[in-house]
Amino acid sequence: MTEKIKLYDASKCTACRGCQLACKQWNSLKAGQTQHTGTYQNPPSLQPNTYMIIHFQDYVAPEGDARWLFRKEACMHCTTAACVTVCPSGALYYNKEFKTVGLNREKCIGCKECVAACPFDIPKFDAKTEKVYKCDMCESRISNKMNPACVKACPTGALKWIDKDEAMKIADDRVQMLGGDANVYGDKLVGGTHLMYVLKEKADIYDGIKKNVKLPLSVTIWKTWLRPLSLLAAGGVIGGSFLHYILHGPHKPHPEHYDNDEKKQGGA
């Protein structure tokens, strides 16, 4: 029952995309419609049937040399996950064993609330099936003591599926060894993510990476404040109306409201 981390070391990644293919294979995902964007990055972004991609980026450093940066994009498996917080059906849940974020698609009603709430813009909605898709850290594999498919496929050791304590130590050691701008990404976001990066460059150099990620304020107001307050307000008026009825009583016309001839026999 130990919390585990998928550690992605960008400095060891050769962008062979073996992980991307293994992911497709294990999850039986067909190829999606794609388009050429001038790089090897394909498809250009996540899709309902593409749970992870490797980003390719040409980066010209201030020193003048060109660098080729790679980054694996997939569900970050937040400790405090906005998607789990907003999901109305319980389709998104925390894996009790590993603290990753699982997705039971049988329960998904396609409301797209998670799509809006996710600070990493990960879940993708498929209009055909009316369901949401994302990486579930190969729950069927990890709960049977296997590595996620992407980790299994990685030939360079850039991907590891290990206990959290060990992952933190390996990541810190690696950052020390790389020196320069190398850093760990994910450990301080949304209570710690369960996909963590070791990056060679400063995080904000990477295209499409999210900075200062936290649970959106709107989600907090919506779920932590308005949700109970609505119930309180609804209960308040129902109880209040009942009290009004038994204490103050209904309004009935006064004698002045009756015509003279009616007043004689009309009560009140």
Add this chain to the structure above:
Amino acid sequence: MKNELVKVTSGYERFVHWMLAVSCLLLCYTGIGMMYKELNFLGALMGGLHGMKVIHNYTAIAFGISLLLAIQMWWKEAGLFVFPEDWEWIKAAGGYLWHLDHVPETGKYNPGQKAFFLAVALCGLLMVCTGFFMLYPQYFPLASWMYDWVYTFHMLGFFVIFPFFFIHLYLGTIGNPGSVQAMLTGYMEKPVLRMLHPKWYKEMLHEGTLIIKK
């Protein structure tokens, strides 16, 4: 001898009122079933949570149409406050909270009813707009942080509409016996009308528009 009955609503008014009421209630029912995980079981009647979502989405169309008709029909009468007479009524809380021998007289709609109309009109429009964004995000290139707020505002709409709705239900039925007839048969007993809408009664009497059921 029974009290005389006065015509207070037209068939069209009652039709729009009930279309709005039924669709709004259905939306509240399906909405809270999705909002509170603990109330997911409400979906059992509709073949599960997914069926509830489908009904929620389609009912929204009826709600949107009836809301527009209601606004078009009532905004002049119920959408504008008239001072100072409305202010007098507000200060007296309409005579609902403490005993008053004489409640300040207001026109066809009192400020409480006007507030309810405005809450439903404005929050209803908010619900329709935010709902539209939620249903068809692919057609609106909103930034993702804006999308977060769409859901929060949708929830805010419920927070405002439901209490107003319930007070309306209470005051329109057992809180004011006889008033519910206005939306069922279209006729109200004269004493009830004179109690609830004294100024309107006098206006109709003065203008000769008072229609009494034969």
